[in-house]
Amino acid sequence: METQRDRVVRTVCGIEDGVSCGILAHVRDGVLVKVEPADFPDGRFRHICARGLCTVKLVYHPDRLRHPLRRVGERGEGRWERISWDEALETIADKFRKIGTSYGYESIAFATGQVATSALMMIYLRLASALQATSVSLAGFGDAAGPCGDLLSYGVVFGEFYTSGMESPRSCVLWGANLAETHPIRWRTIRDARENGAKLVVIDPRFTTTASKADEYISIRPGTDAALALGVMRVIFEKGLEDKDFISRYTVGPFLVRGDDRAFLRERDVIPGGSEKFMVWDTERHSPGLWDDPKVRPALSGVHHIAGIECRTAFQSLRDLADLYPLHRVSEITGVDSGTVERLAELYAGLRPVASYRGWGLQRTFHGDLSYRAVTTLAAVTGNIRLEAHRGFKLNKKAFIKAGEGRFRSMPIMKLYQAVLTGHPYPVKALWAAAHNFMNQNPDNDKILKEILPRLELIVVADMFMNSSAHYADIVLPTCSFFERPDLIPPFEPFNPYLQLQPKVIEPLYESRSDLEIVNGLASRLGLGGHFSRSAEQWIELLLCSGHPSVAGVTLERLRHGPVELPPYEAPLFLTPSGRLEFYCESMRPFGQELPVYREPLEGRKSPLAERYPLSMLSTHTKYRKHSMFANVPWLRRLDPEPVVEMNPSDAEARHISDGDMVSVFNDRGSVKLKARPHEGMRGTVVNIRQGWWHSDYREGTHQALTHSAVNPAQEAAFEPNAALYDTLVEVARAEER
Amino acid sequence: MRVACVEKGVYPEPFVAFLVMPCYHCAKPACISACPADAVTKRQSDGIVVVERERCLGKASCQACLEACPYGAPQFRLEDDAKMEKCDLCLDRLAQGKKPICVEACPMRALDAGPMEELRDRYGGGRVAEGFSWHEGVAPSVIFKGKVDERGSAVRSIELVPRLTC
Numbered sequence: 001m002e003t004q005r006d007r008v009v010r011t012v013c014g015i016e017d018g019v020s021c022g023i024l025a026h027v028r029d030g031v032l033v034k035v036e037p038a039d040f041p042d043g044r045f046r047h048i049c050a051r052g053l054c055t056v057k058l059v060y061h062p063d064r065l066r067h068p069l070r071r072v073g074e075r076g077e078g079r080w081e082r083i084s085w086d087e088a089l090e091t092i093a094d095k096f097r098k099i100g101t102s103y104g105y106e107s108i109a110f111a112t113g114q115v116a117t118s119a120l121m122m123i124y125l126r127l128a129s130a131l132q133a134t135s136v137s138l139a140g141f142g143d144a145a146g147p148c149g150d151l152l153s154y155g156v157v158f159g160e161f162y163t164s165g166m167e168s169p170r171s172c173v174l175w176g177a178n179l180a181e182t183h184p185i186r187w188r189t190i191r192d193a194r195e196n197g198a199k200l201v202v203i204d205p206r207f208t209t210t211a212s213k214a215d216e217y218i219s220i221r222p223g224t225d226a227a228l229a230l231g232v233m234r235v236i237f238e239k240g241l242e243d244k245d246f247i248s249r250y251t252v253g254p255f256l257v258r259g260d261d262r263a264f265l266r267e268r269d270v271i272p273g274g275s276e277k278f279m280v281w282d283t284e285r286h287s288p289g290l291w292d293d294p295k296v297r298p299a300l301s302g303v304h305h306i307a308g309i310e311c312r313t314a315f316q317s318l319r320d321l322a323d324l325y326p327l328h329r330v331s332e333i334t335g336v337d338s339g340t341v342e343r344l345a346e347l348y349a350g351l352r353p354v355a356s357y358r359g360w361g362l363q364r365t366f367h368g369d370l371s372y373r374a375v376t377t378l379a380a381v382t383g384n385i386r387l388e389a390h391r392g393f394k395l396n397k398k399a400f401i402k403a404g405e406g407r408f409r410s411m412p413i414m415k416l417y418q419a420v421l422t423g424h425p426y427p428v429k430a431l432w433a434a435a436h437n438f439m440n441q442n443p444d445n446d447k448i449l450k451e452i453l454p455r456l457e458l459i460v461v462a463d464m465f466m467n468s469s470a471h472y473a474d475i476v477l478p479t480c481s482f483f484e485r486p487d488l489i490p491p492f493e494p495f496n497p498y499l500q501l502q503p504k505v506i507e508p509l510y511e512s513r514s515d516l517e518i519v520n521g522l523a524s525r526l527g528l529g530g531h532f533s534r535s536a537e538q539w540i541e542l543l544l545c546s547g548h549p550s551v552a553g554v555t556l557e558r559l560r561h562g563p564v565e566l567p568p569y570e571a572p573l574f575l576t577p578s579g580r581l582e583f584y585c586e587s588m589r590p591f592g593q594e595l596p597v598y599r600e601p602l603e604g605r606k607s608p609l610a611e612r613y614p615l616s617m618l619s620t621h622t623k624y625r626k627h628s629m630f631a632n633v634p635w636l637r638r639l640d641p642e643p644v645v646e647m648n649p650s651d652a653e654a655r656h657i658s659d660g661d662m663v664s665v666f667n668d669r670g671s672v673k674l675k676a677r678p679h680e681g682m683r684g685t686v687v688n689i690r691q692g693w694w695h696s697d698y699r700e701g702t703h704q705a706l707t708h709s710a711v712n713p714a715q716e717a718a719f720e721p722n723a724a725l726y727d728t729l730v731e732v733a734r735a736e737e738r
Numbered sequence: 739m740r741v742a743c744v745e746k747g748v749y750p751e752p753f754v755a756f757l758v759m760p761c762y763h764c765a766k767p768a769c770i771s772a773c774p775a776d777a778v779t780k781r782q783s784d785g786i787v788v789v790e791r792e793r794c795l796g797k798a799s800c801q802a803c804l805e806a807c808p809y810g811a812p813q814f815r816l817e818d819d820a821k822m823e824k825c826d827l828c829l830d831r832l833a834q835g836k837k838p839i840c841v842e843a844c845p846m847r848a849l850d851a852g853p854m855e856e857l858r859d860r861y862g863g864g865r866v867a868e869g870f871s872w873h874e875g876v877a878p879s880v881i882f883k884g885k886v887d888e889r890g891s892a893v894r895s896i897e898l899v900p901r902l903t904c
Contacts, residue, residue, distance in 0.1 A: 180845070638900075
């Protein structure tokens, strides 16, 4: 019951972007009327974006789902009947039991978004573990390759902190990062640096808003960043400008690598019965020595014969690799001229510290992990790495997720395609999507529609709206917005260092329920209610009792008074197998990727497809949407009214396409119909459709019908395979001509 | 707030500059002398040009201020009887000692506001910006530290952003 007419509640913006801005929600007579930015102890984190300001419009959107729905027509036909929550949950529980009995409970898969940014969404993992079902990891629909690269380099999945987190950089190099548009918080750190005189260089195939603010804009062919980084390294090595001290002390550079099996040389390889310790070449004694022996002066370069094995240092191997990338070759691959490559080398070696920002887009070609690793390696060999431990925080996730003895099986989203299609490693027959719009955001849409959906016996979508995925569901469950339920919002370095409480601000609208409540209701119908009896606040309290120093002394009560910056604690600098920054990764030998080698994009200009489909398609992000969220908000639609394909005017002219013409973008996998928008901000042979539009926003098709679902086995081995959304060849033609 | 986008050049050397077009609170405002209803005044204390909307004759019958202003600052909403409205530098915020909301909100930190002498000390007295022309007749109270196109390429387009139609 409202006791006051007006209330202002501090909460957290629930857009899943890791930024988690604090917001003040103004409530009048129980109705949310506006939001504004809230203060933080460190004022730099006070922020709000256009989307955050529009969250009110999401809450009271006329299209919000009001009650559970059951499909009555064919899938996708759009015919529904209203059912009660009891009936919805009973129907799902029945179907789960049938599928569990016929195929095994692992055939039931939960694809849940927001688990990293809204802690209570992990309740689905608890349900999956209680059922011994499958939890689908969603990093791979665009954001798994960067983490794969960083896990190899630093031992943490998100190592952006190391390359860009330094105080007062003298230059900032943005690799495929349009931060001015997509990441206002991080852009602020660049503004700070710029106001202190730092130089800004932007490398991108598009002349973005960010590029328009740069001192130097470098146009690059998509997916070739690793070749550029290697070319820059070659110039640096040739001039002897590398930071030898940094490489020796903090990287695997001095470790000896065996010529025969390319593994690091261990003491046991040299001395029978020796340890697993890595070996280096001691320049004092001209003999192999232990890497951690303080008396040893390790060599950084060179080839040595030890116990009959030809060995070279990891740094020498890197130099040998970089030698394959002389200026003319780099220019030929990347489209970046030699002078620019040389200037970048001077900057990385001279205008230090250099903050290297690696955009999320950088990882969305087939070998995006190698692009990330190559930029990391360039930063490492020039000593442009922040030398502070990455302090993760640890909530008591295990107790929250684990229900009794049960364990869920984890499956990367890009492997789900195969599991449904082939039954390997096991068949998936039921898919539950929560905060995940798989039909909209996942690649190879026609394959999902024609081959995957028909093999699923049950599709449940829990969402606020009848989005592109709910449209194909059997049961649709109305969820409430983040204003209508409590949650715990973890910090996400380097975006936001605060742990925050997201209290319930208003009562759930219509019959909508929180995901926690939905899971509780289903669990009790499946006889698992005993594992799902706590309230949201009790779960939050449980999550805070991890005993980890990062959350020492943090209680629910403290969080009620405002955001809590987690206390610092001792942590190792790098969490790799060697404890050093690994630009040479033993585990990647089976793929020939122990070093950050350059690999052509899967659908690059050298692909046989390029003859028929000569244009590389990107599908970048905008400030108007967070994935498919906000595409239906009228305020934002006024600013960005409909999807367009951006292209260079010369590419448009060659196809007799003018501004605003209806065109078809197509390849062998599918097509999409929309308006063309030629402009001089696009590199030739590159086209862009800004992602997030719903199927219903396109005249026909969706841009995701053009993208592919090829799985990169190296990424699968290291972390999980990523959707190479920006590695897509297409052709564009005037719509009436196709 | 109206913002114009100025585009020049050809890829990979395009040039983009944004011109902010609020009310420039001119030293000699054309809107004041043009208004038949004396609805527009310039405050003695701080020089902010304000409109008394009750006095304004409205969109259907007048718009003399808009015709007179070389920068198109006076704005009318869609309705026929809409009264003139425009930037007042967030008078309510100034009264609380805060900067106008556009200054606080701009993620590019491209804007500032304050007494002209202070701004001149801080940013110089620039009168040149892409897409802007100085009109001595009204003497706008604005200074620019504008991005300059060193290549001097021809302007391809100046249009208000966001582009509301495709």
